[in-house]
Amino acid sequence: MVQQAEAARRAPLSRDRVLRAAVALADETGIEALSMRRLAQELGVVPMALYKHVANKEELLDGMVDAVVGAIDRPAPGADWHGAVRGRILSARRALLGHPWAARVIRSRSGPTPAVLAYLDSVIGMFRTGGFSVDLTHHAMHALGSRVLGFTQELFDDPPAPGPQPGAEAVAAMAARYPHVAELATAAAHDGDSVVGRGCDDQFEFEFALDVLLDGFERLRRQGWTSAGRPPSGPGTATVPGASC
Incomplete structure (x- = not known):
């Protein structure tokens, strides 16, 4: 050895x-x-x-990102857009969870590295070949956000250190003031290891949100949705057909 x-x-x-x-x-x-x-x-x-x-440490970090992202599994040939996008994103999640520093470094880059661009290009291509318009694909990518690379902002933030547990009287007072928060907080057995929220299963929550988004994208695709008919974004804002953002 x-x-x-x-x-x-x-x-x-x-x-x-x-x-x-x-x-x-x-x-x-x-x-x-x-x-x-x-x-x-x-x-x-x-x-x-x-x-x-x-050339320098920044180029080293760029290369490290590309090494991690380049190892993300490619979708199986012939897969439908939904399965292909879902599989690609979950593979990205596995890759980044295997290198806990990678998400933070990706966020720190001034722009996407070549491997990240190639990855995003492949995901966009899956939507396009799946029958999505450029318009809907654009908004789908916005909706996915960092989730397209397998992470969410809270997933890679350090969880807060556990503080002293409130007494029964304080818990009752909080429940009386914020009944819906209390109801939700006590709906599951809590596990301090989760970083999405104590008691939450990180992987389940990630896949739940991903599936909600993908199912919603499919519904809009079938409806032939376009952004041209959306309402103005604020007072005095005109709707511009074909505007992308």
Whole structure:
């Protein structure tokens, strides 16, 4: 095993090897601990050797995003648009959950990387070949938001630290003031490990929302929905046929 590790460290340096090592290091230590110096140590090279393959840390992060997104499964040939989009998004979710730092890095980029663009292009293509107009596809992508890449904002935020549990009197007072919140909060057995909400199953909640959206998109497609007939967005705003946003 030691010999294998040494052989790996002596292997010729390449961009692919640098990116794979960076992804593994971020998985192991967290993205905050990743630095060019630390990565060079991991690879057994001097830091300057890395700059032959990545110009700077920002380019390194872009490459790491592309390495993760490039591993997302492609849809099975011949799948209908609904199954293809759903499968692609759930595969993206698995890929990003396997690299907890990836969603945060994706959000930090100034623009989509090549692999992210290719992924988005494929999802848009699934809608278009499934009979969606450009107009409806545009709004469907807006509705999906970050969910198209398998994550939601709250999913990757750190859950708040649990505070002291309120007493029965405080719980009763809160229930009297906010009865619907209390009803919803006590509807399920709570699990402190969930980050969507205590008591929520993250995967179930993600798939529930995804299925609601996809079913809604299909209903609009069948209706031949267009944005041209939507109401104005505010006082004094005219409806412009064909406007995209």
